[in-house]
Amino acid sequence: MTAVNGGAAPGGGAAADGADTRSSAHLGRADDTVAGVVRQWQAVHPGLDTGPIEIIGRINRCAALFQQAEDAPLRRVGLTRPEFELLCALRRTGRELTPSEVARETFSSGAAVTKRLKQLTERALVERRGDTRDRRVAHVRLTDAGRDLVDGVLPEQLTYETAVLSGVDSAAQEELAVLLGELLGRLEGRLGAPRF
Template sequence: MTAANGRASTTGSGSAGRTAADAGTTRGRAADGAPAGRGPVDDTVAAVVRQWQAVHPHIDTAPMEIIGRINRCAALLQQAEDAPLRRAGLTRPEFDVLGALRRTGHELTPGEIARETFSSGAAVTKRLKQLSERGLIERHGDTRDRRVAHVHLTDAGRDLIDRIQPEQLSYERIALSGLDGDGQQDLAALLGELLIQLEGRLGAPRG
């Protein structure tokens, strides 16, 4: 994320199958671009936008209003979601490795883990070493190619990820509770459309 520290950037259950276009037409917008029936949004990003508009009255702040809010929401959500990970002694990247092994349901090579977690090979090697030392994963060589390693969860690793994942979902459910079912679907559709466009142009980030 551009503003991983949570600061706004200072640079320029409804029916299934709804699309991003449906979201825009269904909810409607007022003439000034705000959602129909709603007043101006007054959040931390709005304050930043007003300050920039005061300095540069003719600047187009529309991108800042979107990207700044996405960055701020991402930082707040990750801060909340990382709480159960810290209690378990895991970092977010380590949790992602365990999650990839659990959700795919089979052994993975380090290269496959790197692709599943949008990480570099060097970063995955370090995380696998740490998880192996804790007894959460095991590695073994390929019988046909000794250069290839295969990674799988231990019982302890599976138990840990199965315990933490419901906590993560609970945090997410609470975080989204301010939006009704239709609002959540609309937001998911719009974010999905944006994600597809960004990944197509920029590629997936690796860390």
């Protein structure tokens, strides 16, 4: 969200004493970067409804921080998160996929998938074969090395991600998973995203 991703909103400081009390009540629940951004917006636009920033801004911020922090096991084996997600898509579906199917499975663009497939093919983690009936179509599958890599790294990656979430108790994690699932389902329905 533009209002949050820039880090600091116009004005640069905390909200004035006269900021919207409704928004201040929301902010009483957290003291994080987004709370500071909301206070800044309230300082320059006191009547602004900042509710969407408080949710979407935090989702965006968490996603950015997770991507910075969570990939330690992947870095050890020389993989980026998008490359690992591509390998995992091939592993969990258990079958060959076309590049367009890989793009849908990983929520990636076709160009990004093409680049990742090239890199992973060069590392002998995936292999491509042409379709016998249509030379324009390719099929992608894991090599034995690719499958072994996923099976070896995935448990370690999940352990690492469990540690990242360890500051949130299990009941809150379950509630958060349900709420995010509801939000994602609504967004996928509205935006026409594929469901699996």
